[in-house]
Amino acid sequence: MAAVVAAAFLWPEPAKGFLGESSRIVFFHVPCAWTSSLAFVVAAAYSLAYLIRRNPWHDEVAHSAVRIGLLFGVLTLITGSLFASIMWGTWWNWDPRESSYLLLVFLYAAYLFLRAAIDDPERRARIAAAYALFGAVIMPFLVFVAPRVTASLHPQTVINPQGKILMDTPTRVVFFDALAAFSGLFLWMLSLDARAARAERRAKG
Amino acid sequence: MSEEKADSRTTAHGSRLTAHGSALSSVLAVAAKDATAELRRRTALVAVLFFAVTALALVSFAIGPFGLPADDRPPVQAALLWIILFFAAATGLPRAFAHEEETGTALALRKTLPAARVLAGKALFNFGLFLAIAAVTVPGFGVLLEASFGSPAGLAATVLAGGYGLAVVSTFLSALSARAGQRHVLFVLIAFPLLSPLLLTAISATVEALRGGFPGTALRVLIAYDGAATCAAYLLAAVAWEE
Numbered sequence: 001m002a003a004v005v006a007a008a009f010l011w012p013e014p015a016k017g018f019l020g021e022s023s024r025i026v027f028f029h030v031p032c033a034w035t036s037s038l039a040f041v042v043a044a045a046y047s048l049a050y051l052i053r054r055n056p057w058h059d060e061v062a063h064s065a066v067r068i069g070l071l072f073g074v075l076t077l078i079t080g081s082l083f084a085s086i087m088w089g090t091w092w093n094w095d096p097r098e099s100s101y102l103l104l105v106f107l108y109a110a111y112l113f114l115r116a117a118i119d120d121p122e123r124r125a126r127i128a129a130a131y132a133l134f135g136a137v138i139m140p141f142l143v144f145v146a147p148r149v150t151a152s153l154h155p156q157t158v159i160n161p162q163g164k165i166l167m168d169t170p171t172r173v174v175f176f177d178a179l180a181a182f183s184g185l186f187l188w189m190l191s192l193d194a195r196a197a198r199a200e201r202r203a204k205g
Numbered sequence: 206m207s208e209e210k211a212d213s214r215t216t217a218h219g220s221r222l223t224a225h226g227s228a229l230s231s232v233l234a235v236a237a238k239d240a241t242a243e244l245r246r247r248t249a250l251v252a253v254l255f256f257a258v259t260a261l262a263l264v265s266f267a268i269g270p271f272g273l274p275a276d277d278r279p280p281v282q283a284a285l286l287w288i289i290l291f292f293a294a295a296t297g298l299p300r301a302f303a304h305e306e307e308t309g310t311a312l313a314l315r316k317t318l319p320a321a322r323v324l325a326g327k328a329l330f331n332f333g334l335f336l337a338i339a340a341v342t343v344p345g346f347g348v349l350l351e352a353s354f355g356s357p358a359g360l361a362a363t364v365l366a367g368g369y370g371l372a373v374v375s376t377f378l379s380a381l382s383a384r385a386g387q388r389h390v391l392f393v394l395i396a397f398p399l400l401s402p403l404l405l406t407a408i409s410a411t412v413e414a415l416r417g418g419f420p421g422t423a424l425r426v427l428i429a430y431d432g433a434a435t436c437a438a439y440l441l442a443a444v445a446w447e448e
Contacts, residue, residue: 051444100402107398114395117385127381130444131395134377137437141402141430 004174004181012170022086027174029079031182032072033101037143039069039186040108044136047129057198059125062132063115064193066108068186073105100142107135107142228325231318235326239301240333253297253334257342260289265349282352283411286342287404291371291397293338294331298375299392301327302383302446311383312448320442324376328438332372339364355417359424363414366427367407370434374400377438380445403430 008027015023043065050058080098085091092098114131118124167175243250264285273281305311314323343364346352354360378396382388410423 099405103398103401106401110395110398113391114381114385117382117387117391119386123384126444126447127385130441131381134437134441135399137433138399138402138430141426141433145426145429146402146405
């Protein structure tokens with residue numbers, strides 16, 4: 001992770017067409033967005049596992065994945081807002097990509113509200129799993145479809161109509177290393193948080 | 206008592222629900238039961254229509270037909286129309302399952318029919334309720350805000366596709382939140398993010414329809430959303446409404 005952060009600032013040249021060093025945000029903003037999406041997919045997978053096996057551990061992992069996914073989702077919004085302030089002169093301009101990601105964060109924040117509103121642990125886990133799976137079906141519409149129905153100012157360096165990754169070699173190397181590093185960080189955090197939840201459940205008996 | 210009689214329930218509203226009937230007849234029976242109950246009490250219908258008319262009058266009073274330049278009207282009108290439709294729907298649609306829990310009929314319904322059929326029947330009733338809201342709101346919007354419906358077919362298709370998705374997702378979430386605390390507030394909190402792709406696309410389609418074009422792309426997205434939501438709700442219905 002430290003090597004990725006150092007390389008992000010020292011190795012690739014700033015990309016053309018962007019103000020100053022603002023293009024370096026791609027090494028943090030996109031991995032945060034990727035990691036939050038990965039976390040929500042993991043939450044959906046463990047929610048499905050819970051509904052099949054009814055094992056509380058699967059619910060704990062799903063819950064932890066949503067919490068960590070929300071953390072990375074908020075970081076995505078903050079880093080995107082930083083980029084917007086430099087490139088577009090405003091912290092928030094309701095660009096379709098910005099708005100849809102904000103709604104994605106709301107979608108999974110609602111998962112936590114839903115859990116908090118149900119007292120019975122078994123019912124809470126079951127209802128939360130159903131919501132997480134339903135949310136996973138709707139998520140692609142927020143991430144991939146809705147932002148493309150209307151025009152957007154958001155740069156398209158990774159997912160674009162040409163189907164090519166529009167980056168030079170150093171940028172590409174650091175970018176994919178950052179994706180791997182952030183994914184590893186997520187798995188480590190997930191393991192810690194879910195095991196803490198399991199320990200708490202066992203302590204309560 | 207024959208087996209069919211033992212497995213069937215005649216509800217307080219006079220509709221006959223049977224586990225042995227075809228899927229379609231069961232779905233229609235649930236929708237008819239809810240419609241009969243609603244026509245007797247008229248709680249949801251009156252509340253929803255009153256909300257829609259009040260919101261329409263407030264919006265009309267606030268911006269009026271000439272409060273905006275002609276070019277700016279379609280986006281603002283489309284957004285306001287769908288905000289009114291969403292909140293009017295949020296006033297009435299979440300009652301689908303909560304009412305069964307409140308009146309103690311949920312257990313009988315669970316024992317009588319598979320959850321997917323109950324969900325489909327209630328979604329059908331909610332779709333009808335949405336169409337009743339739209340039948341008042343959309344023409345009222347046209348008259349009070351002098352909205353020009355450039356493509357009536359495009360607008361009708363958008364309202365139908367948007368309303369269907371709204372009904373299905375609201376019904377599913379009603380099942381999820383039926384036994385949760387603070388369910389009325391909770392419903393809006395969980396419904397808004399899940400319905401936002403539908404609302405954003407419906408607004409985009411309505412803007413195009415108000416300007417006179419047929420919103421083909423946006424309608425395809427709406428239909429895809431409706432299909433995905435229907436499949437997910439069908440597969441998760443039993444889990445959502447399990448005892």
